[in-house]
Amino acid sequence: MDLLLFNQNGIYCPQADVYIDPWRPVDRALITHGHSDHSRYGHKAYLCTESAAPVIRHRLGSIKLQTIKYGQTIQVNGVDFSFHPAGHILGSAQIRVAYKGEVWVASGDYKLENDGLAEAFESVKCHTYITESTFGLPVYKWSDQQEIFDQINAWWQECRDMGKIAVLSGYSLGKAQRIIQGLDPSIGPIFTHTAVENINRIVRAQGISLHETTQVTPKMEKSAFKGGIIVAPPSSVNSPWIKRFPKHSLGLASGWMQLRGARRRRAADRGFILSDHADWIDLNRAIQATEAERVFVTHGYTNIFARWLTEQGYQAEAVETRFVGELTEIGETTEETDKAVE
Numbered sequence: 001m002d003l004l005l006f007n008q009n010g011i012y013c014p015q016a017d018v019y020i021d022p023w024r025p026v027d028r029a030l031i032t033h034g035h036s037d038h039s040r041y042g043h044k045a046y047l048c049t050e051s052a053a054p055v056i057r058h059r060l061g062s063i064k065l066q067t068i069k070y071g072q073t074i075q076v077n078g079v080d081f082s083f084h085p086a087g088h089i090l091g092s093a094q095i096r097v098a099y100k101g102e103v104w105v106a107s108g109d110y111k112l113e114n115d116g117l118a119e120a121f122e123s124v125k126c127h128t129y130i131t132e133s134t135f136g137l138p139v140y141k142w143s144d145q146q147e148i149f150d151q152i153n154a155w156w157q158e159c160r161d162m163g164k165i166a167v168l169s170g171y172s173l174g175k176a177q178r179i180i181q182g183l184d185p186s187i188g189p190i191f192t193h194t195a196v197e198n199i200n201r202i203v204r205a206q207g208i209s210l211h212e213t214t215q216v217t218p219k220m221e222k223s224a225f226k227g228g229i230i231v232a233p234p235s236s237v238n239s240p241w242i243k244r245f246p247k248h249s250l251g252l253a254s255g256w257m258q259l260r261g262a263r264r265r266r267a268a269d270r271g272f273i274l275s276d277h278a279d280w281i282d283l284n285r286a287i288q289a290t291e292a293e294r295v296f297v298t299h300g301y302t303n304i305f306a307r308w309l310t311e312q313g314y315q316a317e318a319v320e321t322r323f324v325g326e327l328t329e330i331g332e333t334t335e336e337t338d339k340a341v342e
Helices: 053-060 145-161 175-182 194-205 240-244 280-290 302-311 334-341
Strands: 011-013 018-020 028-030 045-049 065-068 073-076 079-085 093-099 102-106 128-133 165-169 190-192 229-232 248-253 270-272 294-300 315-318
Touching: 045 053, 053 065, 053 194, 128 280, 128 302, 145 165, 145 175, 145 248, 145 270, 175 190, 175 194, 175 229, 190 194, 194 229, 294 302, 302 315
Parallel strands: 018 028, 028 045, 045 065, 102 128, 128 294, 165 229, 165 248, 190 229, 248 270, 294 315
Antiparallel strands: 011 018, 073 079, 079 093, 093 102
């Protein structure tokens, strides 16, 4: 019998009767991180890392939540569970599941590049690895993040010189804080959408230092934003909120900016290739480092990546889940991803 199963509720461990990142209400849920496709409302009891807990409580409200340290092991009906850094966002974890000599790891979402905010990715040996494949095509290859931040700051400087407000879109949990840390505050003031600033407050309360930011409010005069940059979530890009800045330049920060047309279809002036997910090279590196023989591919280019892994000698299989990676954050469509495969 498999140690973990995929059923209508999520990733299930029958021996312990617990779920990992379930998408339907269950009694006991182990949560890899705070993004909404992995951390959902309605479970009777939750377990997550200490640094993931504050934002999960903020997003889900009054829930029964227990925390665990990285590397600490808890046992449920003979099954050992431990959480290990995934490098995706603050508090994100891979969950190691061990029983009678069999070891599985459910990775959630992950990236190998250390961004200085999320706990650095830690490889965990296992027999079976459950991986994402959000960017599981050879076309996706990230540059060093400092190179991207240099591009962002140069664009911001250009906007300031032209008398425009720079508006940079990145999802509010994880990406926005990473962007803020990469900005050069000597260029001008940094402003934030309310959704971003709410997360900033939680992160700062955890003792993490971020550059100074000012929340955008309805009472602020347009002149207050002169020379500044506004960090806002993708949902604000086509909303009435952004119309209060008539003279602005829109930038998008996402791994999807690797594809031609993604920036154009979002009516953006600039696209910056910055993702909190592993690219093609690092997906392969991460899987190889586990020394796993069997790999389940849960979201992204599942069939393509599973087929590639099979050709490399793994026992690989694509499985259907409700995890979406970065897809809903930037609004990509199958049309654009199909073009990437062609």
